[in-house]
Amino acid sequence: MTHVSLHRCRFVDYTPPQITSIAFSHPSTPSSAHPPPPTLRAAIGRTNGSIEIWNPLGSCWHHESTLQGGQDRSIEGLTWVQDHDATAGKGALRLFSIGYSSVVTEWDLAAGRPKAHLDCNGGVIWSIAAQPRWAGAGAGEEGGEEETAQKIVVGTEDGALTVVSTAGGEMTYVRGLMRAGTSKSRVLSLVWKDRYTVVAGMADSTIRVWDVRSGRSTSRMSLNKEKGREVLVWSVKVLLNGDIVSGDSRGEVCFWDGKNYTLQQRIKSHEGDCLAVEVGGINGDTVISGGVDMRTIVYKHIGGARRWGQTARRRFHKHDVRAMAAYECGKFSAILSGGVDMTPIVIPLRQFGAEHQLALPAIPQTPIITTVPEHRLMMSWWGREIKVWRIEELDGDEMYPLAGQDEERGRKLISRIMLSNEENLTSATITPVPESEDFVLAISTIAEIKLFHLKSSSSEALRVRKITIPTTLTLETSEEDDESDDEPDEIELAKEGARLIKFSPNGKSLLVITPDSRILTVVLTISGGKSPVSFAGSVHELARQDRPTPAVSKQLIHNFQQRSKKGKKRRVEEGSLHPYDRTINRATFSSNSSILAVADLSGWIDTFVLKSGVWCANENGITLPKLKSAAVAMEFRPYVPPTTPPQLTITEKGVEFEELPESQTPDDEDRLLVVTAKDNHILEFNILQGRLSDWSRRNPSERLPHDFRIQKDRAAGIVWEVSSPGSVRAWIWAASWVWMFDLSQDLPAAEAAEEVTGQKRKRDANGSIKAPSEYAAKGESGAGDKVLLGQSRGLVFSAPAKSEKCVITSDDEDDNDTETPFKLIRDKDEDDEKEDEDENPLSNGDSKKLSKPQRNKPFWKTNRYRNLMAFLPVGRKDEFTWGPSGERIEAMEMVVVERPSWDMEMPPRFYQGTA
Incomplete structure (x- = not known):
């Protein structure tokens, strides 16, 4: 039996940067019957200059990497282009950004850093x-490289538009369009109406239209000033029929005729600025907007007019809702939005509600x-800052100080490092110096x-x-x-940069995954003294x-090249992300530091043996199979010596024990547990052995709960x-859940798994008991699950974990919907909580919890924690005797680091309306 004490920590003051821009890698094809291409990605720009790359994976959204x-x-603006490929539509996907400068930046997705910059020589x-x-x-058009390549247009603070070419895999200046309006007419938003027409939302109460071929402004749409102030057109979009939609600082959404550029209709929707507008629907019949009043509003055609x-x-x-991006293809129909609340x-677009x-x-x-358990250290890093805490041993009620008591009890900040360089940290690792209380810290940015x-x-x-x-x-x-006479290459390790850096458990190797996913290992000797580290x-x-x-495939080429009236319903151009798909995203050592495994985004795992x-391959x-999706977590199972006594031999000198050589790798040491992104x-x-373990063969993924x-x-x-x-138990954790799996036994069959969870069955609106598989029907739009019968479409708000209570909040105080008030969905009801306490394999530090016998469950779960940043061991394992039977209990301490959203500064x- 194991007694687990938890240090529930909320003192890590990480605050995510705000979201400023969002862009999908492919244009929407709502009329297509095919699923989204596997290369579909979403880029999210933030105020710290970072760009997150997300893979929708249907509805299993996976954060693959961060630039x-x-x-x-x-990052104030993002856009994707695809190089033209006339054979099969496999041109390279390229990402561009802007950010409070006159420069356009192209990003190297595989290396995670800027690839090229182009100064537009303007504001x-x-x-x-x-x-x-x-x-x-078409008629009269030639398909040269310059014509087939996508162009980029940028708008500046002085009212000018600049056209940039992406032909030949580079960025080149094409021309500047004729300036319209005054020098203070900032170009706040842009959209292409077709390949030769650009629509711009301005800061001088106008929307202007340019012809890229002539460089002239061809039309101007005016908006009425509000109390003498200029109207800011924050967002413009184009519907499938060519009509234009705009959102402005008056909180209005306006609809404009796309042929004669006249106002058709305007709707006062928001209490403040309307910052983002998106369009969708199979026939372009849906518009969605967001603004500073936190509302998301859907518009559709109504009536016969x-x-x-x-x-x-x-x-x-x-x-504030600052950014929106829509994508539709097949059944996938969703909008990704973000803003100041960082989330x-x-x-769902077509399935809204x-x-x-x-x-x-x-x-x-x-x-x-990360933690150094034997020294009770915990380290965090983000931005350009590293912090190191020492977690103290607390007993009983001291783990939870009462209100008004010293909240600093239980930990102490013992080191804080602020880097002088400009780049954000990508990774950090720490290892103890043998026979001392010193440590060696390694940190990396994309450049050093x-x-x-x-x-x-x-x-x-x-x-x-x-x-x-x-x-x-x-x-x-x-x-x-073969050319042994050549001089060996040299490397300046300090200037290589890294996307991932990691010490081996014994501290003798430093693993460096470079920005372009090369695998470097550095042999180190760590010892005490003034120079604790020496390089080999x-x-x-x-x-x-x-x-x-x-x-x-030939079929793909044939389908792509068949241009016809039905071409819109054919499979869309997939594009290519190579070599980004070979980017290494996870790496781990075995506990004896003799095996190394690295995994990439395409699902391949490379392994090396010392x-x-x-280090050798x-x-x-080579026989390890390719995963169906990228690995999001992987760790080697640590080796534990058998409890049976060692073999002994009686000789004339006495009793001699048989010992295994240190170089021999135990059979259990090479077992690697992997969790994939998909499902x-x-x-x-x-x-x-290059194969699935016996446990994994007996327990395929279909038997997982x-x-x-x-x-x-x-x-x-x-x-x-x-x-x-x-x-042998594996604790797997994520931002909102923790699961335990006992690998010393097999998983139960699907029908038996319901009883193992220990949860009561739920009832539907009619009072009928439902099976767990019916609790939430999986949605198809790429967003959340389907709304079940009798369940409202309102939001579900999570209460702060301190109170462990729930507060029902209306999602809009002036909503005129007449539907029934929504039901609050909780992870567990009160009876479930009590049952969970009886069967919970964790203990909160109070030894009285161990008085009840625990069932040897094959798995266990909790959703008690929110925004979970770490679930890691701290302290050494100890053993003590419990009860009159003298049962041996193993004590284990864990730190649970949470960052509740209500505690983040905004x-x-x-x-100031109701949120």
């Missing part, structure tokens, strides 16, 4: 838009917190790597001293080179397995609890 920004940088750029993709040559009217409104956000929310919204985690999906010596002092604080990395180290590769003099680059790229101090690694599949591999497979948040980490070969709302 890190830096100090005083902000600060306020808006950006990409030309519609080439649809084939084809007039527009509001059909629904909700408050999904808790602050991306996926809203019939399906729930889906709130994506605002906290990082790659953990930014740094090492620090954290030296203990009498004041408990850690003194920080930078460790110099040799400027030139020999680069050794695992590939054999060489850096070893590990070669990854060559993986086959998906072939372009032989005679040199695993001979059987939370759990797989365990025997790495050295249904509630686990439908979890919306992706797994973020795995923690092992192994006390003996017969007691600027004051412009609109």
Whole structure:
């Protein structure tokens, strides 16, 4: 039996940056019957200059990578283009951004950093838009490279428009369009009406239209000033029939005729500025808007006169809605929105009201917190700052100080490092110095790597001293080179930069995953003294397995090249993300530091084995199968010696015990547990044998609990609890849930799994008992689950975890809908909570909880924590005797780091209505 004490921590003051812009990689094709292309991605820009790349995966949204920004940088606009490929539509997908400067930046997705910059030689750029993709040559049109390539238009603060070409894989200046209006007419928003017409929303109460070929402004639409103030047109979009929709600072949504550019209709929708407008629907019959009043409003054609009217409104956000992006293809029909409240929310478009919204985690999906359990240290990093705490041992009620008591009890900040460079941190790792209380810290940005010596002092604080990395180290590769006379290559490790950096458990190897996903290992010797780190003099680059790229089928080429009237319903151009799909996103060492595994976004796992101090490719690694989706969490099962006594031999000298050599790898050490992004599949591999483990063969993903497979948040980490070969439990955690799986036993069959969860069955609106599989019908739009009969479409608000109570809040105090007040959906009712306490394998630190016998469950779950940033061990494992029977109990401590949204600082709302 294991006694687990939890340190529930909320002192980590991480605040996500605000969302400023959102863009999908593909244009919507609502008339297509095909599912979205597998290369579909969404880019989310934030105020710290970072760009998040999300993969919708149907409705299993996966945060794949982050293109890190830096100090005083902000992403104010995003757009994608696709290089033209006349053969099969497999042109490269490219991402561009703007941000409070006169420069347009193209990003290298695979390397995670800017690829090129182009100065438009004008004022600060306020808006950006990409030309519609080439649809084939018509009468009088030639399909040259310059014509088929997508152009980009940007609008500046002085009212000028600049056209940029993306032909040939580069950015080049094409021309500046004729300035219209005064020099103070900022271009706030842009959209292409067709491949040669641009519509711009201005800051001088006008909407202007330009012809790109002539460079002249051809039309002007005026808006009435409000109390003598200029109207700011924050957003403009074009419907399928060519009509124009705008949202402005008056809170109005206006509809304009796309032929004669006259006002058709205007609707006063928002109490403040309307900041974002999006369009959708199979026939272009849906418009959705968001603004500073936090409302999201849907408009559709009503009546026989084809007039527009509001059909629904909700408050999904808790602050200004600054950005929206819509995508439709097949059954996928959703809008991704975000703003000052930092949380991306996926809203169903066609199924608005019939399906729930889906709130994506605002906290990082790659953990930014780690611990050194044996020294009770916890470290966090984000931006340009690193903090190190010491977690104190607390007993009983001291773990939960009462109101008014010292909230600093239980931890102490012992080190804080602020970097002088401009780039944001990408990764950090820490390892103890043997036989001392010192530590070695390694941090990385996209441009450099740094090492620090954290030296203990009498004041408990850690003194920080930078460790110099040799400027030139020999680069050794695992590939054999016949030309042995060539001089070896050298590498300046400090300036390589890294997307991921990690010490091996024994501290003798430093793993560096470079921005372009090369695998470098550095052999280190860490010891006490003034120079705690010495380098071996060489850096070893590990070669990854060559993986086959998906072939372009003849049928795909045939379908793509058949241009006809039905072409719109054919499969859309997929585009290519290679080599971004080979980006390494996870890496881990075995507990004895002898095996290394790295995984990439395409689902491949490369493994390496340490032989005679040199990392070599695993001979059987090539037989490991490709995962159906990227690995989001993976850890090796730690080895635990068997409890049976060792074999002994009686000799003349006495009793001698048989010992295994240190170089021998135990059989259990090579078992790698992996959780995938799609449907939370759990797989365990025997790495050295290149196959699934026996447990994974007996327990395919279909036998995993249904509630686990439908979890919306992706797994973020795995923690092992192994006390003996017969007691192996894996704790898998995400932003909103924690699951435990006992790998020492098999999972129950599907029909038996319902009883194992220990939850009472729910009842529908008619009082009938439902099976767990009926609790939530999976939606098809890419957002949340379907709204069940008798369930309202209102929002569900989570109360702060401190109170453990729920508060029902109306989603709009002046909503005129006449539907029944919605029911509050909780993870568990009171009876379930009591039952959960009896069967909970965790204990809150009070040893009295152990008086009740615990069932040996194959799995267990909790949704008690929100915005969970870390679920990690801290402290050494201890054993003690419990009860009159003398049962041996193993004690284990964990830190649960939460960052509740209600505790995050946000600027004051412009609109003070009910949120």
